[in-house]
Amino acid sequence: MYIIIVGAGSVGRSIARELLSYGHEVALIDQAAQKLQVAKLADADWLLADACDPQTLHQAEARRADVVVAATGDDKVNLVVSLLSKTEFAVPRTVARVNNPTNEWMFDDTWGVDIPVSTPRIMTSLVEEVVAEGTPVHLFRFHGSGTSLYSVTVPDGSPATGRRLSDLQLPVQTALVAILRDTHPFTPGIDSTIEIGDELLLLIPTQADAALTALREIFDTPAPEPEDLAQED
Numbered sequence: 238m239y240i241i242i243v244g245a246g247s248v249g250r251s252i253a254r255e256l257l258s259y260g261h262e263v264a265l266i267d268q269a270a271q272k273l274q275v276a277k278l279a280d281a282d283w284l285l286a287d288a289c290d291p292q293t294l295h296q297a298e299a300r301r302a303d304v305v306v307a308a309t310g311d312d313k314v315n316l317v318v319s320l321l322s323k324t325e326f327a328v329p330r331t332v333a334r335v336n337n338p339t340n341e342w343m344f345d346d347t348w349g350v351d352i353p354v355s356t357p358r359i360m361t362s363l364v365e366e367v368v369a370e371g372t373p374v375h376l377f378r379f380h381g382s383g384t385s386l387y388s389v390t391v392p393d394g395s396p397a398t399g400r401r402l403s404d405l406q407l408p409v410q411t412a413l414v415a416i417l418r419d420t421h422p423f424t425p426g427i428d429s430t431i432e433i434g435d436e437l438l439l440l441i442p443t444q445a446d447a448a449l450t451a452l453r454e455i456f457d458t459p460a461p462e463p464e465d466l467a468q469e470d
Contacts, residue, residue: 238262241302243288243318244309245272248334252306253281264297267309289317291325299326307333312340316348323349371395371457373439373449385443387452391435394458403427405455408448412440 238261242249245267253263257280264282267273275283286293288307299305305322307315315333322328333348335341335355344353373387391397397405402425407413415422416429417436425437437456441448 238303239298239301240264240304240306241266241294241297241299241322242306242308243267243314244307244334245269245274245283246308246310248310249306249308250274250278252308253278257281264302266293266297289314289321291321294318294321294326299328302326302328304328304330304332307331309334310336312336312343316343316350319344320349371453373441373452376438378443383443384440387439387441387449389437389439389452389456391431391433391437391456392458393433395431395433395456396459397431397456398433400431401427402429402431405431407439407455408441408445408451410442410445410448411452414438414440 240256240261241264242253242256243266245253245265249265249267253265256263257278262282263278263280264284265273265278266284266286266288268285268287270285273283273285275281282297284293284297286296288294288297294305299322302322305318305328307318307322309315309318312335315335319331319333322331330351331349332352332354333344333350335344335353338355341353341355344350344355371389371392373389375385376388377386379385402413413425415438416425417438418432418434439452
């Protein structure tokens with residue numbers, strides 16, 4: 238595949254390095270001369286120019302690109318590059334980096350973005366995965382299908398512990414695709430039993446709030462009854 242990466246900073250170079258290792262053809266574009274570290278990625282094509290200028294994308298042969306990755310530290314640039322790639326060069330897929338979470342709402346097909354990647358949101362999800370047990374944590378959104386990947390870690394005291402999957406009555410909108418137990422993944426069956434510490438990976442429609450609420454009720458530890466709290470005092 239031919240992939241154009243706009244933004245040759247640490248993020249863009251890291252992406253390029255990985256893609257080159259997989260045998261893809263990669264072109265890097267940046268208008269800052271100090272970022273063009275050609276010796277570190279000698280197998281990539283380099284272009285010192287402004288990617289917001291259609292002529293630059295033309296020079297980079299965007300019409301034959303399979304993917305354009307807008308990976309600069311400027312959200313405005315990433316949006317413009319995505320829009321130009323789609324409208325002027327008919328690039329099949331665009332991936333755009335979101336630097337400021339407040340701008341995330343703009344990163345959709347209106348601006349030619351197929352897949353937005355928000356580093357702050359990814360880090361938030363990872364933190365939530367560590368601290369949240371019994372609550373669905375959003376890991377990834379599959380934009381083409383309108384489906385998201387969630388994880389649920391079964392806490393100590395969860396009413397689901399020791400029960401078979403067939404008895405849990407998961408929401409009809411969810412698909413349990415894997416269970417991680419003791420660092421080992423396995424494909425669950427209807428007779429699989431839930432254990433404390435299991436991490437369940439589920440596919441859920443992106444807007445299925447009712448399904449998320451139902452999953453919390455199934456896996457989360459019940460809140461103490463008022464009389465229990467009184468006894469603790």
